[in-house]
Amino acid sequence: MQLSEFCEGIQLNDMARRQLEAYVMEESDYLEHKRHFLADRHSFFERVTGEEGYRQRLLYLFARFAVDAYEEYRVRGIPEDVYFDTFSDIRIWSEVCRRDYGVYGIEEYGWLQEHVRLRLFRLGRLQFQPYAFESDMKVNGLLIEKNQVVLNVHIPEGEPLTPEEVDRSFRLARTFFRGIPPIFTCRSWLLYPGLANILSLESNILRFQRLFSIYEVDETSREAEQRIFIRTASDPSEYGEQTSLQRAAKAYLLAGGKLGRGCGVYIPDSE
Template identity: 40%
Template sequence: MTAEQLAARIGLPAEGSACALRLISPRQAETEYFPLLEQQETEFLQAIARHPRPELAVLAVYLAYAAAQYPRWKARGIPDEVFFATMGDMAIWYREHRHRTGKPGLVEWAWLLESLKGRLVRLGRLQYQPRTLDAPARWQEEVFPAGTRVLEVHIPAEQPLAPQAVADSLQQARAWFGQKEYALFHCHSWLLAPALRGLLPAGANLLRFQDLFTVYDVDMTCRQAEERVFGALLDDPSAYPGNTRLQRSLRDYLQQGGRVGVGIGCRPLNA
């Protein structure tokens, strides 16, 4: 598996991978960056940030590293579809960089290490990250204490959040991770914000996703909803675009002084 082949398999545009790999070859990435990437992630991120073209340099290193990891994932019996779906997070954040800047590159470098290192896996529509609760969580009337092992659910920003695709993904996660070691699916996302119920029509996919969880807390300081819905944060809500029904509803809500925040919710794996 070459870096170029991996880029093609995950849907990364050829212009982006070619540009990056001309800047740093896989051999150079292996000798100069892999040791830090494997042992000292913070130092690696600091080192890559000092490169004259860090957004392309990190893309080159990540492509080379992911390609080098492919035989190890295969040896562990991980199917190709899971490997490439997981590494496909690079293509998502490549497109986001393109959207923000008009140029090839990557954003969310630290976040992408979760996929590269196998600390997160994508199964169908959703991503899953094993961790332990750092504060109690509540499902209906049951409280799960800090330290409970959970699967953190992340929602990649691409295809529609179709209910059947979500259900299929949750079932894949139950089979992949087993239902004894982890007590809960746990999610921290703007998609769980209760305010959405006043902004979306009944039966909307986002609300059906929200219905899967008991939302037991809301962080009103986070503006993730604005960032995801509009693509960027602005100080003046009236300057936000209104190209979709959700954009128009959210823009009006914000202009009236409303806030969305992010919801924090959970559901048992066996529910």
């Protein structure tokens, strides 16, 4: 896998691609960065983020880490489309960095480390990450034990969250993770019950939410505002109204409503 092929595969923006291809780093320096990342990620990020232009450097490094991960994907027999779909997050977060900081780079480095360590995979519309459940819990008559490995679900930015694509992703996950019981957990603003106050009952978000048994709600989270308005403000009147969701959410907040985050478990019916 060459860097140019990788950029093409994740459909990286042309400007970001030219930036990557022009980035200068001695191979010995790259190998030292990679060694440091693998040995101690905390001190690695602390060191790199203390340098000027760290966002552009992290874009280069994560792209190289992803290219290096290709061989392990092949060894494990993971399809190439899963490889490119998973690492398309580099494209997504490089564009978010451009929007927020004016440069193509990476700021969500703590998140992307999961991808290059092969701890997270995108299967269709959704991303899945095996992890140990944090406590004993009974859901729909089924006991989930503390430290039992389940599949955490993440929803990347992008295409509509249609029921058809969501169902397809869960089916792909059940095949991909054959050794893990099909128990899916999610921690997201999309699972906040209060969204029913601003969305149509047939909205894709609420259809997704209704798949899950909500077991915890965080009323203090500002994740919903960050995702809906691309920022958080102390006064809701400062928020924009470019989309119908923004208009509904802003009106709801101005009326004293809250937007938080929910945690839920989804266990598909046996087939």
